[in-house]
Amino acid sequence: MDPNAKRFLQFQIMWIAISLGISLALSFLLPFPLNFIAMLGVFLGMNYFMRRRQMRMMGMRGGDSFFGGGLGGSSMFGQQAVEYYCMSCGTKHNQRSCPNCGSNMKRIG
Numbered sequence: 169m170d171p172n173a174k175r176f177l178q179f180q181i182m183w184i185a186i187s188l189g190i191s192l193a194l195s196f197l198l199p200f201p202l203n204f205i206a207m208l209g210v211f212l213g214m215n216y217f218m219r220r221r222q223m224r225m226m227g228m229r230g231g232d233s234f235f236g237g238g239l240g241g242s243s244m245f246g247q248q249a250v251e252y253y254c255m256s257c258g259t260k261h262n263q264r265s266c267p268n269c270g271s272n273m274k275r276i277g
């Protein structure tokens with residue numbers, strides 16, 4: 169797994185843990201109808217926050233890998249299942265050489 173994805177996953181797990189902790193605390197502190205509403209609010213808020221962050225990260229990386237490799241090339245058929253990552257910069261691509269740094273070294277991620 170490339171370090172960016174790993175860091176993102178750790179961040180996501182951390183947020184899930186935090187929101188779970190808040191929900192649990194609320195369910196102890198508040199009476200029934202209130203704690204349910206508060207838990208829902210925390211859950212939806214976290215969801216919204218995480219989706220926004222995810223979209224921003226995909227927007228950052230999507231420039232060349234999504235439109236250049238995914239929609240334009242042959243990766244829709246055949247190569248779709250296998251994902252290659254550049255060994256020197258970690259960019260995901262399906263080309264012979266890295267579109268980001270030009271390196272020929274790549275690994276299957």
Ligand SMILES: [Zn+2]
Nearest residue numbers: 254257266269
């Ligand atoms: Zn590269």
